[in-house]
Amino acid sequence: MTFSIVARQGEAYGVAVASKFLAVGAVVPAARTGVGAVATQSFARVAYLDELLGRLAAGEPADEALAAATALDDGRETRQVGVVGVGSAATFTGSECNPWAGGVARDDGETAYAIQGNILTGPEVVDAMERAWHESVREPLARRLLAALAAGDAAGGDSRGRQSAALYAVEPGSGYDACGVLADLRVDDHTDPVTELARLHADWELYFGKPEDVQPLEGALASEVRDRLARAGFVADDVATALADWAGNANYEARLSPDGIDRRVLEALRAATS
Structure with missing residues (x-):
């Protein structure tokens, strides 16, 4: 019912997600500065968010943390999860997730990502998201997450249609009053939520972004x-x-x-x- 990307770039972590589901941002994403990011979806187990971030904070790599968490869950075959930590990334798709369902995870040191989706129009959604991530390499994390989400949406996205989208990202010193929240945006019920999310993020950057291309007042x-x-x-x-x-x-x-x-x-x- 959902497609998402969980990623790390430098010290920034974040999640972008879209679904034919009301207020997907209230359920799927979580991230913690200096620790990692998680997306839980497909009969989402919200308890995974704190559990996996706690395991990452304790030093477990993403694949080990995810394997340990899912092993304790009797409903794991209905779940889908993406996790990125320091130097690690992992994705899990249970055998009972509704088709098409699948994902990919990569870590190249400086960046890492886990992309996953279920009830998608096909594997082309994940493929398009992965291409967009690599093609936006010169952009900051939040823009790369949005680029991947938009590519997945354009490739077909959720086979049932569109309803909500969300972006949550953290980075030390970012956001209002340097609180560390790089982006915290939700579109809970909309006919074109991914486009609306991108519009809101453009405004977010204007209000809370750091100065750029500063010219002397002379x-x-x-x-x-x-x-x-x-x-x-x-x-x-x-x-x-x-x-x-x-x-x-x-x-x-x-x-x-x-x-x-x-x-x-x-x-x-x-x-x-x-």
């Missing part, structure tokens, strides 16, 4: 920014103070930089004052 750019801020009703003795006031009002304070103005903040300011 010369013509400083004059433009000062003029646009004044048009928006934000005037101060210096342009940096006015910018901080406007950014705080618009909830862009995570992207403020002492070195100038972030590219996406500048784009938002231009759009707001065009």
Whole structure:
């Protein structure tokens, strides 16, 4: 009933998942900074999330942790699970999962992933997700997870249709107030949940992402920014103070930089004052 990717890139861990199931993000994904990430699906056993993260935290590699957890579960043949830890990745598909069901897991040291799905249109869904993961190698983790999810959706996804999707990822120092949550987004009931999830993530990055492509507030750019801020009703003795006031009002304070103005903040300011 679900397809997902669980992955690690550097110190970041995350899960992206979609399903013809209400609020799939409330059931399937979990991740813990410095430990790993887990997806439980197909008659999901939610207890796997804490159990597997606990085993990973204790130093067990993903394949051993998954084998131990499923061995204790009488319902394991109805389950499907993906696990990624430090230096390890594993996937499990029980023999009683509804077809098509299967998965793949790989670890190349710097990155690792487990991709799995059940009640899919066919193996092409997993294949497409794996290709998208590799083709997005230059992107940060959350974007790679979304790229893989979108590829699986485009390849057919859940054979019953679409309803919900979710993205949950962690990374030290990321997110609002550097809380470590790289992304925490859910689309619980939607006709095109994967596309909607990507839209929400673009907004999430704008509000909670780190400054990028920062330009000094000098010369013509400083004059433009000062003029646009004044048009928006934000005037101060210096342009940096006015910018901080406007950014705080618009909830862009995570992207403020002492070195100038972030590219996406500048784009938002231009759009707001065009």
